Amino acid sequence: MTATPYAKLAELGLELPEVAAPVASYVPAVQSGRTVYVSGQLPMAEGKLLATGKVGAGVSAEQAKDLAQRCALNALAAIDALVGLENVVKVVKLTGFVASAPGFTGQPGVINGASDLLGTVFGEAGRHARSAVGVSELPLDAPVEVEVIVEVG
Template identity: 50%
Template sequence: MSAEDRLNELGLELPATYTPVATYVPAKRVGDLLFLSGQGPRLADGSHHVGKVGAEVTVAEAYEHAKLVGLGLLAAIKAAAGDLDKVEIVKLLGMVNATPDFTQQPEVINGCSDLLVAVLGERGRHARSAVGMGSLPNGMTVEIEAIVRILP
């Protein structure tokens, strides 16, 4: 089953890709590697989910925010590589805007990781870091960047 079929089966669709608001590109290809800039949980109107996880945002809510970021990353991958069936996720760096005592960053970033495996199967399994941050741009709850290998 193709990645597009899995998305349909899950009732999900890829969002529109975004245009950066600063001096960077959404993705940079070097050889067979694709480096994706960090993305936040973007809503349809272009705004983001905001707040501190461990205070006004629950782990379950932040998990869903990370899942939303995963869809954005898949959209960026498709735009850069052309075909989700010809990529594998190598590494994620997941950052959580959290209170100082928050320790459940891995559970939050699982939202993205679980989505990538659901859509890409074994090609979605990856190495990962999940860390807490004192703040993230515009107060967003999570930001995730990725390294992807484009298969021959």
């Protein structure tokens, strides 16, 4: 028997947080047909950013990788609240944004924090297409932001 996404999270010592409140005029996730689109998720916990600043200047790549994992965990919470994690058939696409200091080129390694979590939670269904993009600024001076698209059944 395959472990549920909830059991996989528990094995990792993780719990789904409350869905992060939007910081502007949008909703955390929407469903259209069999697709759920999750809005960009910041590394928030209990309503506060876990870190601010640029990766490669003040925020280490390793810290940013952990923050990207938190973004993915927040995305999972949004999916769960909308349709339930047990209904995810496939993680289709993950887009990660990294607020990068000049010269920082480690965006793929940072966003692996999010990708690895989704792969662990959903197994083969967690393998996804991905973009890891360096940007100059993110909302609230967040170091990372992640958005996710999943197929549900």
